Amino acid sequence: MAGSGGTVTQLTSKATGVTLNKACGQIVTHNASLAAGATVAFVLLNSTISATDMVLVTRASGGTDLAYFVGVDKVGAGFCNIYLQNLSGGALAEAVTLTFVVIKAVTS
Numbered sequence: 354m355a356g357s358g359g360t361v362t363q364l365t366s367k368a369t370g371v372t373l374n375k376a377c378g379q380i381v382t383h384n385a386s387l388a389a390g391a392t393v394a395f396v397l398l399n400s401t402i403s404a405t406d407m408v409l410v411t412r413a414s415g416g417t418d419l420a421y422f423v424g425v426d427k428v429g430a431g432f433c434n435i436y437l438q439n440l441s442g443g444a445l446a447e448a449v450t451l452t453f454v455v456i457k458a459v460t461s
Contacts, residue, residue: 357375357376357377358375358376358377358378358379359373359374359375359378359379360373360378360379360380360381361373361378361379361380361381362380362381362383363380363381363382363383363395364383365383366383366385367382367383367385367387367393367395367437368393368394368395369383369395370395370396370397370398371395371396371397371398372397372398372399373397373398373399374398374399374400374401375399375401376401376454376455377452377453377454377455378452378453379413379450379451379452379453380397380435380450380451380453381415381448381449381450381451382415382437382448382449382450382451383448384446384447384448385446386444386445386446387437387439387444387445387446388439388444389439389441389442389443389444390438390439390440391438391439392436392437392438392439393436393437393438394426394434394435394436394437395434395435395436396432396433396434396435397432397433397434397435397453398431398432399431399432399433399455400431401455402428402429402430402431402432402433402455403430403457403458404428404429404430405458405459405460406428406455406456406457406458407428407455407456407458408425408428408433408453408454408455408456409425409453409454409456410423410424410425410435410451410452410453411423411451411452411453412449412450412451412452413450413451413452414449414450415447415448415449415450416445416447416448416449417441417445417447419440420439420440420441420445421437421438421439421440421445421449422437422438422440423435423436423437423438423449423451424436435451435453437449437451
């Protein structure tokens with residue numbers, strides 16, 4: 354849908370939280386180094402997210418192919434926790450573009 358998406362960039366590290374109040378969009382991570390096997394998490398503040406929603410996130414571009422695992426750990430009212438893990442055998446200092454979408458859901 355036109356107007357439903359947006360883009361935001363992390364400013365100081367891969368652990369820096371971001372705010373994007375859109376139902377879908379892209380997050381460009383900071384290019385700080387992430388050690389081999391390390392996982393970093395950050396908060397996406399987003400007023401469109403309800404506690405019962407599902408947030409999907411994937412790596413869209415940037416970074417080394419097949420070197421990252423990305424996911425959502427927790428969803429709550431107005432936020433979700435996103436994590437990025439370096440699956441490679443060495444440290445990676447790359448900006449990675451993540452695409453997310455909020456899927457509206459209810460429990461009843």
